[in-house]
Amino acid sequence: MGDDMPYAGESDAGKFSPPWPEVRELGRLVWDHLVLVTPLAPGEVILAMGCHDVRVAVHAARLWHEGWAPLVVVSGGRGKITAGWEETEAQVFARVAREHGVPAEALLLEETAANTGENITATRSLLAARGTPVRRGILVAKPYMTRRSLATARLRWPEVEWLASAPEIGYETYLGEDARRFLELMVGDLRRMVVYAERGFQVPMPVPEAAWAAHLRLAELGYDRHLIR
Secondary structure, rough: OOOOOOOOOOOOOOOOOHHHHHHHHHHHHHHEEEEEEOOOOOEEEEEEEEOOOOHHHHHHHHHHHHHOOOOEEOOOOOOOOOEEEEOOOHHHHHHHHHHHHHHHHHHEOOOOOOOEEEEEHHHHHHHHHHHHOOOOOOOOHHHHHHHHHHHHHHHOOOEEEEEEEOOOOHHHHHHHHHHHHHHHHHHHHHHHHHHHHHHHOOOOOOOOOHHHHHHHHHHHHHHHOOOOO
16 A cells, blocks of 8 residues: 555555545544644744654745744754655755755754754753853744644743744645655654653643544554554
């Protein structure tokens, strides 16, 4: 089964042939909870959270051009999706940002982070070493990573007022690009929000019953590759 056709055959577990209308609606319930963007206000830094989707870097560049902050930090080493990249996520994001008009002097690379928590803590250490004070920061992430990014930043760097922004990419667009990977990542992220809050890695954010039930059903249907056991 191709990644863009999660309804066409069996799942990875070889047990299910999920009905696509049900899968689509379940995914939307999870998406609606995970997406949390905030109104913007001027700050000291735009923090682009490294990932496989370079549109995050494009959006960070857009915010810089709009004057929301004078500095863009691109953070990311290699993660579960980008492990095979020749460059770090930060290097790729920095190149994309420069291609979209962000000058080198307004860019800072953080190339060690392998997860969301490290995006925050490593950037905090980097800016502290440079003597750059931060009172308000703008997190830029994939839409469905905005809530988890905020929950993590509010615990790992609580002195900062954190806002969240994301590329204007809709649910249906992600489904059309790589539906299986997209749904698997969302299922994993929703579970992580609960487990990581319990472990003290991020602030707790209550999950609506409908979203929790949807993620359980998607996992049951085979979209469980990134699910914490």
